[in-house]
Amino acid sequence: MSKIIVVTSGKGGVGKTTSAAAISAGLAKRGHKTVVIDFDVGLRNLDLIMGCERRVVFDFINVIQGDAKLKQALIKDRRLDTLSILPTSQTRDKDALTQEGVEKVLNELREEFDYIVCDSPAGIERGAQLAMYFADEAVVVTNPEVSSVRDSDRVLGLLNSKTHRAETPDSEPIKAHALLTRYDTQRIAKGEMMTVEDVLEILAIPLLGVIPESQAVLRASNLGTPVTLDDEGSRAASAYDEAVARLVGEQVEMRIGGEERQGFFQRLFKRTA
């Protein structure tokens, strides 16, 4: 049974697309047939992060409007044959998305893939609502700061009310997980940012993972490589790998705070050696 996972946040710039790319690559690395869809019509970025921007011919909107077949629009990743990307249109806007069209494409994808990862646009308007509407699970990407946490809380409210599962009686509600990104232990120690406990106390959902603030993430994005496919072996990449393991149901111990600092020193040590 395939699963639709929406990566969402409400707030922009918290790392939705980076996380969607890293999670889908992480799932594919584990052998699951995975497709990642860009719902950010008009501001497409996923293709850049996945490093396939030059290979886009047809897109999600073409498929919805019947101008292309799904097979023509899907781009197979060159690094992992279990991973596909469904890019979106850069020239259209969110109004080009229709609920029926999205449902039709998702149903078609369900037949072929184990995991369908929907990369939501920022905001809570049409694009974001359609990205989450058919989801089975949600990864709510949050930075440890108040505005991001409040927006995530708002999105959780929408997941519980404005989605197919919420509107269908007797269906399980969407399983939502929190993914804390850009977690900077030094700034948190100084009291400049919120701790994991603070965030979870407000959101009241299970924690999927904590991704430390890392240079590796930006570098990987600029190179068009999901950070989980990066060879650098960064702490961020392993944190994403652990989050993916938890997403598929494995029990992995959460490593945050002290151990992260240790990792930092280890890295320092490795560099000077």
Add this chain to the structure above:
Amino acid sequence: MGWGNHKPAERRFPAAKQSRFSGVQFSKSKGRPEAQVTTVQPFQIRGRFFTALALRIAGAPDEAFFAALDTQLQQTPRFFAEAPLVIDLDQVKGTLRGDELVHIVHKLRSRKLSVFGFQHGSKEQASAAGSVGLIELFGGREAPARAAARKESAPAAPATEAPAPENKLITTPVRSGQTVFADRGDLVVVGPVGSGAELVAAGNIHVYGTLRGRALAGVNGDESARIFCQSLDADLLAISGLYRTNESLDASVRKQSVQVFLQGEDLRIEPLGNPQTRDRSAQ
């Protein structure tokens, strides 16, 4: 003819504590002398709910229309006498002409119905309504259709009798942007209430979790309503129109289990389970 619960006064509370003219009164708080201006005012502005009747028009105002109306009025004449009335144009937005609307208003007024507002009108209808002194109303929820006969005995006291309480229990977190209404009783939330969420109750509000959003108890004017919460960090607390924002909360009650209640014109916040304070409040 349907019941409509209309709100001539603003229900939403402005965040700025200075806005004394926006339908609410800022509560005095102990130890904050800068907020005492309200006592020297010769008047108070308070948010208040009133109940009005809504006449939902569905057809043309012909002879049959008024005949049917008269039949309805004759069944319970005292109930309709001088009753505040709002015309709901939702179903005739495109069909009813402005002059027809004016005609209806005159006919209603000649039947001693106090028409004062309208809803859901088109532009043309709005200007016609304005010419006969109607104001446009937004929002409004259906009130329960109470037995008209019961009102017969006390027509002089409109909308003061309390309907049977209907409490509401929420066992999931209340998220930012969500509003939960308990318009006829208490509201109990088992779980956190996020910043930017809103709880509104005619009666008491109980939160078994952290209250970070807004809590408005006693919104229909019940001054004995209280707010209870396990951990207080509310954006706004209000009882029967008197409110306080987060910045006016005393440090001693923050993150504490508290109850909030009205004592005269003062919105008091006191820790729960503290015998000393309990004794003081009993005096």
